[in-house]
Amino acid sequence: MMSGWRRLLEEESEHQWLSFVVFSIIVIIGSILIDWSSDLSGVQEGSSLGVQGLVIDSTEDSVLYQSEDGNIINYKGQENLAQYATCLEEYRGMTLACLGTEGMVAFIGDGGPECDTEWCQFSIGENLTASQISGNGDALLFVVQDGTSDSLAAMWYGDSNPTPLVSEFDETMYLDIIVPTYEGWLIGGSWQAPPNWLGSNPASPPKYELVIEAKWNGVGAPSIEVVHIGAEGAIHGLFETKDGYLATGTSDSYTITENGVESLGISSQVATDDNNGNVWLFGDIGSKTVAIVADEGITVEKLPEPLNIVPTYATCDEEGMISVHGSDYSDDVSAFSIDSDARTSITSLRGILDLGFILVSLLILSIMGWNVTDAIRKGEVF
Secondary structure, eight states: OOOHHHHHHHTTTTTHHHHHHHHHHHHHHHHHHHHHHHSSSSESSSSOOOOSSEEEEEESEEEEEEEETEEEEEEOOOOOOOOOOOOOEEEETEEEEEOTTTTEEEEEEEEETTSSSEEEEEEEEEEEEEEEEEEEEEEEEEEETTTTHHHEEEEEEEEEEEOOOOOOOEEEEEEEEEEEOOEEEEEEEEEEETGGGGGTTTTTTTTTEEEEEOOOSSSSSSSSEEEEEEEEOOOOEEEOOOSSSSEESSEEEEEEEETTTEOOOOOOOOEEEEETTTTEEEEEEEOOEEEEEEEEEEEEESSSSSOOOOEEEEEOOOTEEEEEEEOOOTTTEEEEEEEEGGOOOTHHHHHHHHHHHHHHHHHHHHHHHHHHHHHHHHTTHH
């Protein structure tokens, strides 16, 4: 068989035109397959979260979603109506939930006889309603409503009679995401400009992307420091990276390190990190690509079809399946999922073509080398 291929590739072979035609056909077919393989692998309809509705938040064991009957929390298949719930958070093996109840936060899965399979509540102090919550060691930080703005309050976990003090903000802020850091927390959201800001509409001043840092020493209210105010929009995601943190927003995304804040020039509606530490950024309805930020750099993958929903939430499960939820212009809820490992898998179309290209190239180069060696041995002149 090798000798037959060898004769076809010899320049003086009477079959050289046949080999050229076959080679041209292979190139054309290969180019078509390569174009197909440029689409992101592992994309499919539906979600891995297993609920019917618009997902608001989730943890490993729980999903908060909006149904026709209102907001529902699904905990290990057990569903409870939570009309005003806004967040879920994993903390010390438990699931915490912001139920929109003044002075209380719900929890489940503490391993005890009463609250392991049933929702219980603990007090966070009077006149406080938590919309977001994050634990860092023994400390709990809350985003609480303060009139038409958001503020921060902190308490020690297990305090039976908490009296958390609320941070005083001079500006109007809307805080949507909290992540713990070594020294405290990073919080993302938006800052609303004052009325008549730079000639804006006084009835609806613009909001700008905002990242702040909070620290709490257990005495007084949490201290606040502004890390970054960006373009008009909101920060919706904060992710830990090798060198610091990545903030994803509707106008731009930023790396936050000891050297400062750097713009990446990538906007998104939602983002999530996969099990390999890569952050996936999804754009608005009609987007044809997804950006993936990794320690090695940024790659842009082409989606098989443009997004047919406005993404509102994204997450990645322990098996590496990314689920993206949202709704279309008719408010019909939909979702799709992506196998985050498929794009680098050898079993994907792209992987198969790459392997095939390498093997065919090695075969052709080996045969050509064989011909050259044989010609030199025979004393032929090139």
